[in-house]
Amino acid sequence: MTISALRQEFILHFGEMGSRWGINRTVGQVYALLFLSEQPLCADDIVGALGFSRSNVSMALKELQSWNLVRLRHRPDDRREFFTTPDDLWEIVRCLIAERRKREIDPTLTKLRELTMTAPDPADAGAHARMAELRQLIEQMTRFHDDLAHMETERLVALLNMGARLGRIVDGAGRLIPIRRQKPS
Amino acid sequence: MTISALRQEFILHFGEMGSRWGINRTVGQVYALLFLSEQPLCADDIVGALGFSRSNVSMALKELQSWNLVRLRHRPDDRREFFTTPDDLWEIVRCLIAERRKREIDPTLTKLRELTMTAPDPADAGAHARMAELRQLIEQMTRFHDDLAHMETERLVALLNMGARLGRIVDGAGRLIPIRRQKPS
DNA sequence: TGTCTGTTTCAGAAATTCCTGAAACAACGG
């Protein structure tokens, strides 16, 4: 399979960024390929397009599935598995945030709870307090994320687009300020 | 230097999580140590506490400085450099978000702009459109982040604490709904 | 200038992660 220069460059970029994003080159490239592809692709399509080994592609697909970043499709009279990415980009963003939280935040929160739930040894009072403070902050942020995660995309996007205007609904002391309907968009 | 079991466990955890967070074990441990420490520490203190080589610690400190996660201190009549983490956790969160954006998002945004600014070759229309869509979404999110980054912490925390109630200020179609002052906290 | 105290750089050793090809496995149809 041959790939246009435009696609090629996008795919290579995702491969390079992969390590910064906590995935590897193969996973990055496979994802980029699927993201751009109009039709679902099977593992061998990907091997043909990117030139990785079959097993490497298999691993990459498994990894992407564990991230919930690809959807599995089947065709009638075809035993092969075909893969796509969700069309809705916001769904992708939600997945990314949820997975990163699961991998990068939750384990630390668990550890912090474990470490701060026991009574503080006086000699460690400072460290204990600092951990408790961190734990509290992370809990506050994850609670907020839980709230947003349940919200419909339209509402989220509306909030997003309010941008700086959001700040106007609370005063400097964090109290709610009554607002009036703005110009309807 | 000897370290209590509580601190030890926190530090080791940060070391292990380091790779998931895009830093390495040394950097993670050094950061954790500084985070817990009541006084500023110099490089040799860190070597003594963690047992890494002097040069490794030097590299780690440089890396932390590039992330803006540590502050440099000097003592009168002492040429050594001492390091601390900011006391304000929200300042740390801001740094983290800003730096991750710079490393993980901005390069991709640049690449997407580069790839989508040229007219689409008809054969690539699909891929071009998908990239444009992604670019637009990222621009929307970074614009939002820019807005929030300028906001004072009190306001941000207030918004954070509103959580799900935030959703009530926009209706399903994304239009602003007038709200009344809630019970003053 | 020489030495003392501290930081930085760098080549290569050590450790880790990534990738491959081969073999094992699994499901299906004849």
Added chain:
DNA sequence: CCGTTGTTTCAGGAATTTCTGAAACAGACA
């Protein structure tokens, strides 16, 4: 039961990243 088609596992080689010790560097001061 066997062959066909597809997926998964795994040992080990390749590549990358991390870490170290030694040497270079930089500034202060006698």
